[in-house]
Amino acid sequence: MIDRKKLENQMIKEIEMFEMNHKKSGELYRKAKGSLLQGVPMNWMTKWAGSYPVYVASAKGAHFQDVDGNDYLDLCLGDTGSMIGHAPEPAVRAINEYAKKGTTFMLPTEDAAWNGEELNRRFGMQYWQFATSATDSNRFALRLAREITKRKKIVVYNWCYHGSVDETVAVIDEKTGKTVAKPGSLGPQCDPALTTKVIEWNDVTALEAALADEDVAAVLAEPVMTNCGIVHPEPGYHDALRELTKKYGTLLIIDETHTICAGVGGCTKEYGLKPDMVVVGKTVAAGIPCAAYGFTKEVGEKAAAAIPPELCDIGGIGGTLAANALSMHVMRAVLGEVLTQEYYDKNIPLAKRFNEGVQSVISKYDLPWNTTQLGCRTEYWFRKEPAKNGGEAEAAVDFQLDQYMHLASMNRGFLMTPFHNMALISAATSEEDIDRHTAVFDEIVSNII
Ligand SMILES: Cc1ncc(COP(=O)(O)O)c(C=O)c1O
Incomplete structure (x- = not known):
């Protein structure tokens, strides 16, 4: 379906367009190369499509502007860090309040217990x-x-x-089917097979086989996989996960x-899960x-009993900045005033509209791609059917095509996450923004087929 020659030629044009419209970002990047490893403050930033990362000037709601004056609809939203949109008023107010009052004490403030109660109510x-x-x-x-x-x-x-x-x-x-270090895993501290059993999502037989030796402390799971594309659980998988972890004495995180x-x-x-x-x-x-991180009453009591008071500061959990006053106050503002049911009532339908727009283009060109959605997260993936597990999803990764889709989107004012083809929709996004994305998606696809 994709004409690779066209794709290569179009990529050259996109890079030219990028460099033409991002001159100041280019200057800042070249300067940073003298003091920052690979010219970036955090190594993942080398992954952005384009000749260098775009430098941000400011952001509000669903949009940000770069130092060259380009405006973007932000569909990356800090890969979820800014899922609630940039600089929401309650958070700005809370940050200002504690910036003046002091930010960190190694002592609790009242906000922490408020957050605990609210998280308890939600989870x-x-x-x-x-x-x-x-x-x-x-x-x-x-x-x-592991301790418990x-x-x-x-x-x-x-x-x-x-x-x-x-x-x-x-x-x-x-x-071999064995557990090995992930490709690109830097300096693995030991053979991961000593600490970890890796299994495929949605495979109940593999799950039982992994747990049956009764040497597994915990299964750590996203309830829907999101980091290899959105991979939903098959009906009954969560029930089996809970039943089997209980049967073999393993905790479920x-x-x-x-x-x-x-x-x-x-x-x-949403699914009525009962983890530990x-x-x-x-x-x-x-x-x-x-x-x-939260615990059931039973697991929390066991955890508390395992932490010796005289050695609690050197036991390998915690941190001086953890639960600092500023972050507790901002969390309270976010949970209390921003990330509310009304918020989701607004952005989930917008994500649906985004998904339908992308799907309409996929259908128009009869592309062997699919779209998936989870709440305000939506994604397109380069395989006909949604993947059933991480292995299937990974096999469909097309780095050249990813880079093109990201760069061409960015050149037209849409920032996708740099990892795959995921879009997060904040409630500050407008329907016009989304429809404009559908038109741009159509244009950039039509340029490579
Ligand atoms: C499911 C999941 N858990 C944990 C993390 C780690 O988050 P952070 O990088 O903020 O520590 C990520 C980051 O993408 C994630 O996707």
């Missing part, structure tokens, strides 16, 4: 702890799970992503960092680094 977990990132929340949840169960291994899904947590940077080796896009209590609430622990992060404090 059904009795006790909560806070961390500075979802990566840390996952790391601490896994440590506590006295088991060493964990189970994760093929091509999952839960942050830079050592035990999770692993995949199934296609030839549901990572809602991305799937909070599905509703106020993520998929845990829940992890949230990213957007919950409007992009101020902050995350949380």
